Amino acid sequence: MKKEPSGNIFSDRISDVPRSFIRDILKLTADKSIISFAGGMPNRDLFPVKELGAAASKLFARSGKDILQYSTSEGYWELREWIAHRYKSVKGIGITPENVLITSGSQQGLDLLGKTFLDEGDGVIIEEPGYLGAIQAFSVYKSLFHPARVDMDGIDLERLKQALSDYPVKLYYAVPDFQNPSGISYCEENRRQAATLLEGRDTMLVEDDPYGELRFRGEAKSSFYKLIPGNTVLLGSFSKIVAPSFRIGWLVAAGEVMEKLVIAKQASDLHTNYIGQRIIYQYLKDNGIDSHIEKIRAAYGRQRDAMIAAMEAHFPAEVRYTRPEGGMFLWVTLPEGLPAMDVFKQSIGQKVAFVPGDPFYVNKKDVNTMRLNYSCVDEDTVHTGIKRLGGVLKKMISALQ
Numbered sequence: 001m002k003k004e005p006s007g008n009i010f011s012d013r014i015s016d017v018p019r020s021f022i023r024d025i026l027k028l029t030a031d032k033s034i035i036s037f038a039g040g041m042p043n044r045d046l047f048p049v050k051e052l053g054a055a056a057s058k059l060f061a062r063s064g065k066d067i068l069q070y071s072t073s074e075g076y077w078e079l080r081e082w083i084a085h086r087y088k089s090v091k092g093i094g095i096t097p098e099n100v101l102i103t104s105g106s107q108q109g110l111d112l113l114g115k116t117f118l119d120e121g122d123g124v125i126i127e128e129p130g131y132l133g134a135i136q137a138f139s140v141y142k143s144l145f146h147p148a149r150v151d152m153d154g155i156d157l158e159r160l161k162q163a164l165s166d167y168p169v170k171l172y173y174a175v176p177d178f179q180n181p182s183g184i185s186y187c188e189e190n191r192r193q194a195a196t197l198l199e200g201r202d203t204m205l206v207e208d209d210p211y212g213e214l215r216f217r218g219e220a221k222s223s224f225y226k227l228i229p230g231n232t233v234l235l236g237s238f239s240k241i242v243a244p245s246f247r248i249g250w251l252v253a254a255g256e257v258m259e260k261l262v263i264a265k266q267a268s269d270l271h272t273n274y275i276g277q278r279i280i281y282q283y284l285k286d287n288g289i290d291s292h293i294e295k296i297r298a299a300y301g302r303q304r305d306a307m308i309a310a311m312e313a314h315f316p317a318e319v320r321y322t323r324p325e326g327g328m329f330l331w332v333t334l335p336e337g338l339p340a341m342d343v344f345k346q347s348i349g350q351k352v353a354f355v356p357g358d359p360f361y362v363n364k365k366d367v368n369t370m371r372l373n374y375s376c377v378d379e380d381t382v383h384t385g386i387k388r389l390g391g392v393l394k395k396m397i398s399a400l401q
């Protein structure tokens, strides 16, 4: 029989990192008869399959030898130029291609930030609830988390101020637009006040923005990178606006911060998948992106509306939920004393899945919150699933009383 290594061969670094609970849940939802609001994936029916195929064929025919070679750690210049130009035209952020580092998804951006900034015990302010992938990425570097609540207006400014003055904090990790998991966006005033608190400090704000382009309602807000560029590293990704399998994202930084991040990138993987960068760039050059993003926004907007309408019709009045203006998720708060994990166990029996809130907190368990994803489920299925979930909630809430 093959002998496994003993437990103490592993580093403390990896032993203490929580396993991705969502990946475990997704295994459960592989059963096709389950209506899943659990995933965090973009809608596969919206992938530009034909256009990407055409871009790839063209490249192999014309530049096969080039696209198969090693490339630079910073990324394909033309793609970095395209990204810099888009920030200028869409968000009014004045950067150059030198400020853009292509990463293997924005998830790698988080890892590079951990490598570059965090020693064991260093402080990280994390949103509560917060993105599980960031909790996992920074946990590898044995950081000390200081959670700060997000509510309808954004980050809890009092808590932010207190954490910044009470602890040495190296990073503040934020998803200011259509946050994963809650769908909440920071309002303009909240951003400005948070920016004022951070400006000039030895703390970097990590502005993770994979969903900002997916706004189907309301007005765009100021990017932190525009407000306080010296204190911000901005992360972006093609995962939600083109396709995630390329694993192509980027980070925006300047000066010495960028120099150090490039060193971390070299040490990690030399460079991001070069064929993927070339295919995405060819696709963007031949097709543009605006009409494709418009299609995604319209579809997610309809699916979000269907979910809210079904919740209004079928959820008990005690249950509260966010009303996102973009992105892929909304956040449900159950009455006190009803753990979402218990609801999950019952709702799986009714063939409906979601993600209980627990993994989005760094120090809370048995929470009464849950994340629902609406990007992958058509409007009729949304209605059926929410009606079933509403039935489960009605029963469990009346049993509480």
Ligand SMILES: Cc1ncc(COP(=O)(O)O)c(C=O)c1O
Pocket: 040, 104, 105, 106, 107, 108, 131, 133, 175, 180, 208, 210, 236, 237, 238, 239, 244, 247, 248, 249
């Ligand atoms: C807030 C947030 N950041 C980062 C990521 C990782 O995205 P990528 O596919 O670009 O690595 C996700 C993925 O769901 C996310 O929700």
